[in-house]
Amino acid sequence: MKEIYLDASNGTPLDERVLEKMLPYLKEEFGNPSSLYSLGGRAQEAIENARKNVSELIGANPEEIIFTSSGSESNNLAIKGVMLSQNKKKHLIVSAIEHFSVLHPARSLSRLGYELSIVGVDHQGYLNLAELKNALRPDTALVSIQYASPEIGTIQNIAEIARIVHSAGAILHTDAVAAVGQIPINLKELPVDLLSLSASQFYGPKGAAALFVRRGVRLLPQIEGGIQELGRRAGLENVAAIVGLGEAARLLKQEMSENNQRIIALRDRLIEELPKRIDYIYLNGDPKNRLPNNAHFSIEFIEGEAMLLFLDQEGIAVSSGSACTSRALKASHVLSAIGVDAALAQGSLNFGLTRYNQKEDIEQVLEKLPPIVKRLREMSPLWSHFQKTGERMVAGPGTDYEHGEDNEQEK
Amino acid sequence: MPLYSEKVMDHFQHPRNVGEIPDADGIGEVGNPVCGDMMTFYIKVSPDGKTLEDIKFKTFGCGAAIAVSSMVSEMARGKTIEEALKITRDMVAQELGGLPANKMHCSNLGADALRKAIEDYQRKKYPERKNEKK
Numbered sequence: 341m342k343e344i345y346l347d348a349s350n351g352t353p354l355d356e357r358v359l360e361k362m363l364p365y366l367k368e369e370f371g372n373p374s375s376l377y378s379l380g381g382r383a384q385e386a387i388e389n390a391r392k393n394v395s396e397l398i399g400a401n402p403e404e405i406i407f408t409s410s411g412s413e414s415n416n417l418a419i420k421g422v423m424l425s426q427n428k429k430k431h432l433i434v435s436a437i438e439h440f441s442v443l444h445p446a447r448s449l450s451r452l453g454y455e456l457s458i459v460g461v462d463h464q465g466y467l468n469l470a471e472l473k474n475a476l477r478p479d480t481a482l483v484s485i486q487y488a489s490p491e492i493g494t495i496q497n498i499a500e501i502a503r504i505v506h507s508a509g510a511i512l513h514t515d516a517v518a519a520v521g522q523i524p525i526n527l528k529e530l531p532v533d534l535l536s537l538s539a540s541q542f543y544g545p546k547g548a549a550a551l552f553v554r555r556g557v558r559l560l561p562q563i564e565g566g567i568q569e570l571g572r573r574a575g576l577e578n579v580a581a582i583v584g585l586g587e588a589a590r591l592l593k594q595e596m597s598e599n600n601q602r603i604i605a606l607r608d609r610l611i612e613e614l615p616k617r618i619d620y621i622y623l624n625g626d627p628k629n630r631l632p633n634n635a636h637f638s639i640e641f642i643e644g645e646a647m648l649l650f651l652d653q654e655g656i657a658v659s660s661g662s663a664c665t666s667r668a669l670k671a672s673h674v675l676s677a678i679g680v681d682a683a684l685a686q687g688s689l690n691f692g693l694t695r696y697n698q699k700e701d702i703e704q705v706l707e708k709l710p711p712i713v714k715r716l717r718e719m720s721p722l723w724s725h726f727q728k729t730g731e732r733m734v735a736g737p738g739t740d741y742e743h744g745e746d747n748e749q750e751k
Numbered sequence: 752m753p754l755y756s757e758k759v760m761d762h763f764q765h766p767r768n769v770g771e772i773p774d775a776d777g778i779g780e781v782g783n784p785v786c787g788d789m790m791t792f793y794i795k796v797s798p799d800g801k802t803l804e805d806i807k808f809k810t811f812g813c814g815a816a817i818a819v820s821s822m823v824s825e826m827a828r829g830k831t832i833e834e835a836l837k838i839t840r841d842m843v844a845q846e847l848g849g850l851p852a853n854k855m856h857c858s859n860l861g862a863d864a865l866r867k868a869i870e871d872y873q874r875k876k877y878p879e880r881k882n883e884k885k
Contacts, residue, residue, distance in 0.1 A: 641811070643811055643816075646813055646816075649754075649755075650764075663787035664858070686787050719766065719809055719810055719817065721790070721810070722784055722811050724771065
């Protein structure tokens with residue numbers, strides 16, 4: 341059975357060409373980049389070349405790129421690094437739909453005497469700008485807003501957010517892990533101060549990521565004890581992975597727009613066709629202004645893990661925001677923030693396409709998912725209640741069925 | 752490593768006794784869709800009031816929740832009420848070849864749903880008993 345991978349938000353496949361560039365650094369070119377002899381020098385050169393490629397992908401200067409081990413590390417470094425370098429300003433702001441690698445360090449800081457404000461989003465996941473303006477204070481040091489949601493796909497208006505944040509004298513970090521490599525980002529024009537990205541999200545290897553830190557922004561290192569990354573992130577570099585990150589960035593600079601034309605066509609087929617084949621299915625996020633590879637649905641009366649397991653039996657790999665699929669057994673905080681009813685959120689499925697997906701992959705989903713939904717609904721007490729009475733058994737706070745139906749009409 | 756044992760996957764993919772009993776003698780409902788799992792059990796009791804002649808269930812939930820419901824229905828079907836009331840969560844998990852640790856509490860609700868269905872039956876059949884107990 342062919343495996344159909346549709347879980348890009350949890351990592352993309354490694355590009356063969358990237359792997360080829362990495363291999364020498366796992367074999368004969370094993371030198372420590374800090375060593376002074378030629379072997380070390382060649383490793384150093386490889387890293388600097390990768391830095392150049394990454395900076396060119398996002399319109400940064402090479403010295404503004406700090407290599408890290410993961411998007412989570414980049415986010416931690418940004419949040420803690422900026423806040424802990426502040427002398428007087430003790431307030432930070434994040435959005436309610438941030439990744440946990442932003443939310444958790446922000447909460448940790450709030451327990452250490454810093455003050456945290458969390459700004460909400462609207463039904464499509466857009467940051468509430470009026471709320472942001474209200475939350476900004478003279479002592480606000482940092483605002484961190486995700487560039488685009490890996491879950492619901494919505495792309496924020498970061499330029500407008502940057503304008504608001506800067507006019508209040510604060511620094512803006514954006515977690516662009518889901519966005520870099522999927523959509524063009526040019527930091528020459530976009531005045532964000534820090535930006536996180538990760539190779540694992542754009543056909544590079546796991547274990548290599550970066551934090552862009554604009555010249556002049558102060559940052560307290562979180563890993564100390566070495567001169568690597570100009571002292572901003574100590575530790576022997578993961579040379580092969582960094583080389584892979586650089587090569588993946590170089591390739592995407594050339595290929596992104598071509599990739600996206602194909603991916604968007606496939607993604608739109610899912611968005612248009614699934615609601616024709618399944619009743620009571622709701623698209624989350626902005627129908628248009630979303631990551632090219634993202635389609636995220638809530639399917640009513642059934643639970644996500646059960647769908648995911650049946651899809652897995654058909655060789656289809658997707659993720660869900662249901663409580664059962666999370667280690668913490670809590671439904672997605674992102675869905676809750678956009679007002680999706682807690683019961684409905686259990687039936688969510690996240691499709692993340694990659695450039696390796698073919699038309700047949702999407703046709704397989706369109707063929708296999710509807711009978712799975714039917715089967716699970718036949719087992720569901722919520723569905724039988726709805727069939728008999730025409731009423732939902734539960735409709736908790738924030739129930740937003742009307743919004744979902746609006747979405748459907750737009751298509 | 753697979754998330755679930757083979758037995759869990761078997762019961763998840765081929766759940767036994769799914770459905771409803773329109774003239775059920777007892778109905779038990781546990782869980783909450785907000786938490787991710789909800790089960791409704793229906794029982795039919797023999798005229799002598801001793802045996803669970805038929806059990807059906809409907810479950811909203813993850814793979815574990817569906818497998819647990821199916822397993823409980825199989826374990827209790829044809830048993831006496833006395834025997835059925837002895838079925839515990841741990842016994843169900845054991846019969847399924849184990850459950851992931853984080854599913855032991857939230858999804859392993861089948862035995863509770865069955866007990867509620869039996870209690871519902873007893874309440875309907877012997878309304879006076881409830882008062883005696885209290």
